[in-house]
Amino acid sequence: MHHGRDLERLKGAKLDRAVMLRVWKFVRRYHTQVYLYLAVVAVSSAIAVLPPLVFRALIDDAIPSENLGAVTALAVVALLLSLGSAGLSLVGGMMAVRVGEGLIYDLRSALYDHVQRMPIAFFTRTQTGALISRLNNDVVGAQQAVTSTLSTTVSSTMGVAFTLVTMLYLDWRITLFALALVPVYLLVSRRVGRVVQKIARRQMEMNARMNAVMTERFNVSGALLVKLFGRPDDEASQFSLRAGEVRDAGIRRSLVSRTFAVALTAIAAAGTAGLYLFGGRAVVLGTLSIGTVVAFAAYLQQLYSPISALSTTRVDILSALVSFERVFEVLDTPLAISDSPGAVALETPRGRxxxxxxxxxxxxxxxYTVASLEAEGLAGAGSEAxxxxxxxxxxxxxxxxxxxxxxxxxxxxxxxxxxxxxxxxxxxxxxxxxxxxxxxxxxxxxxxxxxxxxxxxxxxxxxxxxxxxxxxxxxxxxxxxxxxxxxxxxxxxxxxxxxxxxxxxxxxxxxxxxxxxxxxxxxxxxxxxxxxxxxxxxxxxxxxxxxxxxxxxxxxxxxxxxxxxxxxxxxxxxxxxxxxxxxxxxxxxxxxxxxxxxxxxxxxxxxxxxxxxxxxxxxxxxxx
Ligand SMILES: Nc1ncnc2c1ncn2[C@@H]1O[C@H](COP(=O)(O)OP(=O)(O)OP(=O)(O)O)[C@@H](O)[C@H]1O
Ligand SMILES: [Mg+2]
The missing domain is CATH 3.40.50.300 (P-loop containing nucleotide triphosphate hydrolases)
Structure with missing residues (x-):
């Protein structure tokens, strides 16, 4: 197992690309839904940049000219635009979920079918619990990659693009200032992504080990053995050890991702304060309108929250790719004993x-087997016939x-x-x-x-x-x-x-x-x-x-x-x-x-x- 991990580290980003290509092959079945989804997201993102512009007009034109009718009209328009954008993103989100759940179904069915066709040698060496864990936890982990890729990456990217274009149109200097903080975001998320990916892989392994203990002991023959040899205390402490590892990995993962979220909030807060500092000065000096500063404050949120979503998405995708790798690892194991090309059927067997x-x-x-599914201490053994x-x-x-x-x-x-x-x-x-x-x-x-x-x-x-x-x-x-x-x-x-x-x-x-x-x-x-x-x-x-x-x-x-x-x-x-x-x-x-x-x-x-x-x-x- 350790050997495998080192190998992956060496391959680094390249491996991710190969895995993602395969993931795309699975997603491609849903291409109609995916394209529809993209269209919905594009429209929704385009609409989302409009309300701040409306508010800007309201503050800079309608209010100074004391036109009450225009104030009401603009407020209503802004509300309708926001509602429309929200409604569309709901529709888009649901489409993403459909694709995600469909993918879980496809992966699970493929995995189950492949595993049951494995030769008996596979089953003599594989821990049932580890295998079940792969069909449950890893498949769900893999699905998260796709739903978060689809619903977050795509909508965030489009959101960022539309927002940036509008911001540049309004004032390029403040836009550049706002962008200066983006590299900080990316740097932090890259670091955190690596750590979380490592923890995620460990978490999956720990979960699998815990499941393996349960499935082995909680069947009639296993339970009988435990009872007859009077070992429940030992078994309990063995299990606690495994469960403790799962707990520790879970705590570490939460700690890292929460710290990460707090860091992102802090960066965003710094950005907003900076905007009011420089924007406020520009208003006083008469080079910028109040409406533009307010619109920028809104755009900053629209820029930073998708960017922070994008950076967490990266983390999510990386940890979910681990799941995909683990699923593919099983799917890739050749069926050593299966129909050869041109295999024939016995019509009426005589039985000679x-x-x-x-x-x-x-x-x-x-x-014949998947090393990471083998019982502990067995992996590596049996390398010879x-x-x-x-x-x-x-x-x-x-x-x-x-x-x-x-x-x-x-x-x-x-x-x-x-x-x-x-x-x-x-x-x-x-x-x-x-x-x-x-x-x-x-x-x-x-x-x-x-x-x-x-x-x-x-x-x-x-x-x-x-x-x-x-x-x-x-x-x-x-x-x-x-x-x-x-x-x-x-x-x-x-x-x-x-x-x-x-x-x-x-x-x-x-x-x-x-x-x-x-x-x-x-x-x-x-x-x-x-x-x-x-x-x-x-x-x-x-x-x-x-x-x-x-x-x-x-x-x-x-x-x-x-x-x-x-x-x-x-x-x-x-x-x-x-x-x-x-x-x-x-x-x-x-x-x-x-x-x-x-x-x-x-x-x-x-x-x-x-x-x-x-x-x-x-x-x-x-x-x-
Ligand atoms: N999965 C396996 N991997 C490696 N060696 C095995 C495996 N299964 C059985 N063997 C070995 O193959 C040999 C023959 O085993 P086998 O089960 O065929 O014996 P048997 O004649 O049926 O014995 P018995 O009468 O006790 O059932 C034994 O030495 C056994 O240890
Ligand atoms: Mg026998």
Whole structure:
């Protein structure tokens, strides 16, 4: 992170320009509104310079000639002009807000869409809280850049221009005097801008860190861990530390910008006093009319307040550009795994899986993740790829067959199953479905042909029915019930007070591990894919659950190609082929009987893992 900041400082103003160009690309969508807005602002600014001229005529002509009618008329005209200008600037302000809110919407949608398409490697390294903070705080910060750019910069610039022209027309000497103070304004605002930008960046980082702590601890698993280890006091002080940093940054930012505002007021006051000093003397000497001095006093306000607005705008824009940079940083991270050009779809997948000499290691973080979103202490780590996790694995799974994967812990079984679902790309070799390389397949098509049942199936915070429909959005209630009956979970759901409308997931009804797995199987049945990948639960199930899952599985896997990371004797006995993975290599392959005869890794695995299940296995006794 520090490295990145130094780099930015080096690039300085140039970087800002590049970012602003990109911002303009986002704003360009609203160009009609923007041009209309500019027109409104121009008219409103032009009108705004008129009232002082009217007052000047009133003081210098109408009053001395004692023309009461002219006094009234001029006062009314001045009022109408001011009202007209105010009304127009209201309309303009509303247009700016529309563009600003539209921009928030665009950025947020783009960011969300991009992030959810990131490869899984991104999510394993990214802190959720930091990511959410970027979608909330930074996007709003970025929007402020545009609304304040539009509504302040534009209207102020035009205001300053019109006012200056009028002032020069009235008296160039006083105008030059008034302008002498402008460099002071600019100098101060430049200084302050830098400081505020730095604080703003820090504030965003601090906020993100605080959010990260909250999202990690305030989910069920995190809260459970905190409770079970009795650490609430430590957690509270950790959090206070983060929150304290947010507080300090906030105080510093307010302090700086308030001091800045006071300094600006002081400069403006000096200008006004100076005007009356020199203007008053000129009136006494007879070189200037009173009306002109009064008009100048009004113009001074009209000149200084837009200039001070402009200088704060600069500050706002600079700090908001930080937000834009942070948003673009995420948008710029390439989608490492996405549709290749000319990717094809599988029309009617048969489900032939072919793994051809696959070597794999977990890729280096670079290119997959955003360093500033990574957990503390992780950034910079993982700059190199992992050691080989798979070393030349080959396999052919014919349509409709079951392949069991067994092997010691850490052998690479889960990794292998993830490669088939293309959560990662292979490092070398190839995986093909129906003869098509995964990398040449449309992601959607691949997702449609594969279902993965993981050990700990995740359920969204939603009703059971909605969770099931996630697998097939159009599924009828009858179809859902049928799938749940086959998955041996219907009776349990039907017995719940709200039945299929029971809200489950993190904040709802908690299903047991075995129940969740049966729900996951029901999802497979609803989706009806050509290929099923299943990571069996390691937990030793009681006979009845085991038997239920077994029957549910038999139905779910029927007629599909399945690759099962097997922990149950019944599964490996039912498999058409067994692959024994050991340290990323295929140590042995064959059927249960063949492998038992062969001895080696499989035989010892069998002794430690599977043989113990034999007496209570649903299939009966183990081969003996
Ligand atoms: N994201 C990752 N980055 C780097 N290395 C990883 C990552 N995930 C897993 N590994 C490593 O890859 C190896 C294989 O892991 P894998 O999860 O595939 O094992 P497994 O065979 O499924 O084990 P188990 O039976 O315990 O589930 C392990 O050494 C693990 O530490
Ligand atoms: Mg595993």
């Amino acid at each position: 899986v072919e793994v051809d000499d696959v070597w794999f290691r977990y890729p280096a973080a670079a290119g 992992s050691d080989w996790v798979l070393r030349g694995v080959s396999l052919v799974a014919e349509p409709g067959t079951m392949t069991a994967l067994v092997g010691p812990s850490g052998a690479g079984k889960t990794t292998f199953s993830h490669l088939i679902a293309r959560l990662y790309d292979v490092t070398s070799g190839a995986i093909r479905i129906d003869g098509q390389d995964l990398r040449r397949l449309r992601m959607q098509s691949l997702a449609d042909s594969i279902a993965v049942v993981s050990q700990d199936a995740h359920l969204f915070h939603d009703t059971i029915a909605a969770n099931l429909r996630y697998a097939r959005p159009g599924a009828t209630h009858e179809a859902i019930v049928a799938a749940c009956r086959s998955a041996r979970i219907h009776d349990l759901i039907a017995a719940l007070p709200d039945g299929y409308d029971t809200v489950v997931g993190e904040r709802g009804y908690r299903m047991s591990g075995g129940e969740k797995q049966r729900i996951a199987i029901a999802r497979v049945l609803l989706k009806a894919p050509a290929i099923v990948i299943l990571d069996e639960a390691t937990a030793h199930l009681d006979y009845q659950s085991e038997a239920q899952i077994q029957r549910a599985l038999a139905l779910a896997l029927e007629g599909r190609t399945s690759i099962v990371i097997a922990h149950r004797l019944s599964t490996i006995r039912a498999a058409d082929q067994i692959l024994v993975l050991d340290q990323g290599r295929v140590a042995q392959r064959g059927t249960h009987e063949e492998l038992l005869r062969e001895g080696g890794v499989y035989a010892s695995l069998y002794k430690t893992q599977f043989a113990a299940q034999a007496p209570q296995g649903p299939v009966g006794t183990a081969a003996s």
